[in-house]
Amino acid sequence: MRKHMKLVSMVLLVAMCVFCLAGCGGNKQQQEAAPAAGEAKLSDTLVFAQGAEPRGLDPALVDDGESAKVMANIYEGLVKYAPDSTDILPCLAKSWEISEDGLTYTFKLQEGVLFHDGTPFNAEAVKFNIDRQLPPLVTEDMGYAGFVFGSVDNVEVVDEYTVKINLKSPSTPFMANLAMALGAPIVSPTALQNNDNNVNQAPCGTGPYKFVSWSPSENVVLERNENYWGTPAKTQNIIFRFIADNSARVVALTNGEVDMIDGIDATVVDQIKAGQMTVDNIEGMTINYLAYNTQSPVVADKEVRKALSQAVNVPELVASLYQGYASEATTILPSFMPGYSAEVKQVGYDPEAAKAVLEAKGITEIHVITYTNPRPYNTANGQTLAEAIQGYWSKVGVTAKIDAYDWSTYKEKVKTGDYDVCFYGCNGDNGDPDNFMNLLCDPDPTMNVARYNNPEFNALIAQGVATANGEERNALYAQMEKIVAEDCVWLPISHAQVLSAYNPLVDGYYYHKTAVVFFSEMSKPAK
Secondary structure, X not given: OOOOOOOOOOOOXXXXXXXXXXXXXXXXXXXXXXXXXXXXXXXXXXXXXXXOOOOOOOOOOOOOHHHHHXXXXXXXXXXXXXXXXOOEXXXXXXXXXXXXXXXXXXXXXXXXXXOOOOOEOOHHHHHHHHHOOOOOOOOOXXXXXXXXXXXXXXXXXXXXXXEEEEEOOOOOOHHHHOOOOOOOOOOOHHHHHHOOOOOOOOOOOOOOEEEEEEEOOOXXXXXXXXXXXXXXXXXXXXXXXXXXXXXXXXXXXXXXXXXXXXXXXXXXXXXXXXXOOXXXXXXXXXXXXXXXXXXXXXXXXXXXXXXXXXXXXXHHHHHXXXXXXXXXXXXXXXXXXXXXXXXXXXXXXOHHHHXXXXXXXXXXXXXXXXXXXXXXXXXXXXXXXXXXXXXXXHOOOOEEEEEEEOHHHHHXXXXXXXXXXXXXXXEXXXXXXXXXXXXXXXXXXXXXXXXXXXXXXXXXXXXXXXXXOOHHHHHHHHHHHXXXXXXXXXXXXXXXXXXXXXXXXXXXXXXXXXXXXXXXXXXXXXX
């Protein structure tokens, strides 16, 4: 039986006296307060370089990490993660209670919070945001709606600062889902109404930074929210630059053009250190995998999928590509995550057996699609990984035709289903095993890229979501792992350590386990 839970309300910090900005993305210049005697003046800008630009900046309409890194600084959710874990802390909700049956969540909201356009944050705003991702309003392009809010029945406004969320069935991951950077953040209802329910190009939240501009293929610029309800950000401006080439990002860092980069791999670590920059390395909640399109006639046969997997020497591949900064994935779940089981075994390397089966089945060509930029789960980038596996398949008589695309285009190509094999991965959003395994039953083809539909597996997912944390729940996810391994739906490749790098002059740098970066506490001295 669940116990009532209530968190002590957070004490709001007194806001700084600032000039007021009107509207989202306002361009009015701000005046910096003069530093106190003996206090070093801080730079007004930090620059972060990533490998690809966002697909959009509406948290309900995008499903990728490049978008999430920007949005995490613009928006906030009802709750948030602790800086060094996925433990849940208050955010726009200052406290909450969960009913004994686990079906009703009552949130007490922060008061006096404004969205960047001046719209008040309140219970109606929460209801508006959740309702847009529930039937009948939810749209096909809301990739995270079902994952975050699939268990929600309805939302009730109790009073201006109290909202009640009623579930259809208990959901153990629900609170963790509400802290995610995708699906869960709260958007200004006014901005949504003024932009036809799509703020991909006009983001407007309550966060410490507000949107200024987006120059396609170049950068996104944010500026400090001077009316922020919490502790104001230390640095005035944040610029996200998009530099696709790994080496070019490293050069930009060591030359002082940017302050921080991510998406790096083992091959550039020495170069970064030689340039007197700092490499940050955290244990990632990641899985990097090859997915078979189970609806493609070429790989619909489980024996074909098994043979193709047998042709790939995964330990050799991981050692070669990642040079100690990733471990071989023997399961979908990282070893530290609840539900992990060492008893799960993937297909072993056996090229002779693979060749015999593929010849008997008449498989001589495979259509592969992949991405060209680095990802937190695959710092070697998708094209490099695909070409390595192309080499293994050539040894068993199979030609892999590879089509590689930039990230935004790749996401659209995945939707079409025009591939036999694609490469994908996941950086855990919330620290819960459902976040990984649910990818194999999600109806959204940009999430379930294998287009896998196994009623037994789907039933176990539903059971796992409703089961309280503990050994019983862990056993369910281990059982799911075994089913997927037996069906050879994915070829798990690696669990990456997440590498990023920064100028040591940057104070307060940290890269969160969920592969987003929060900039409000970061600063560097002015030149």
